Amino acid sequence: MTANNISRLKSTRAVLFDMDGVVYVGNQPLPGVQDLLDYLNASGRIWSFVTNNSTRTPQMFADKVQKMGMRVDADHILTSSLVTAMWMAEEFPNRGKVYALGEAGLTTALTDAGFTLIEDPFDAEFVVSGINFSLTYSMLEEATLGIRNGARFIGTNIDPTYPTERGQIPGTGSILALLEAASGVKPTIIGKPFPGMFHQIMHRLQSEPATTLMIGDRYDTDIVGAIEMGIATAAVTTGINSRQDFEHASPQPDLILDGLPELLKCFKEADGE
16 A cells, blocks of 8 residues: 555545445444545545346335434445346437346336346347346246347356355356357346446546546456546455455555455545544
């Protein structure tokens, strides 16, 4: 951690928080979240929680973190499902028919954006996949048939695993890999680390990469995607990757921290407090 990297925080106007591994682990809140949010609010900065987790709606995530004592509403949460639907609405203004593999977070986002959910894969203009914890072979069969019939194949994120309190289990990326192998078609991915999600976030917050900070626990999604966009990065060791992982990565994050309380200290130092 260098003085130059800390000083960059002074010009930071927007802060993006990954959720699992940064804000909480499973159903356990991590230290320092509300203290940092309070400081950002008091110093006139804007912030948003951004997650590749496609399972829940923003309101469902807000309900979860509010139970942990955080004062966060749905307007401060962007999910890969919501951003995928936002991106699709811009790219395909006439909307269309979607065969969706996903939980409520994905289906709600798509219908709210004006897309029509269907069950017949041969009538689908799009096949959109997130994670689905009730996944069956029949669903994979239908999605594959839709893609092979010409439907546009879109994935909410490419995370190969999904963190649970029991350990890492297959994530959206694993489902997409199966569908790609079965269909011979690569999906368009919207979530981190791909630029689609970051472009949508920048647009929604009316922020610029040069004055934005991304906080993440996973190098290959949170940190890599932000670096490629020119966004400053703060890696925390409270989730997937260790300090050693981040130190051996190239390029390295701007800051490598033990958690959000240390980041709050860095902000105060940068602001001259």
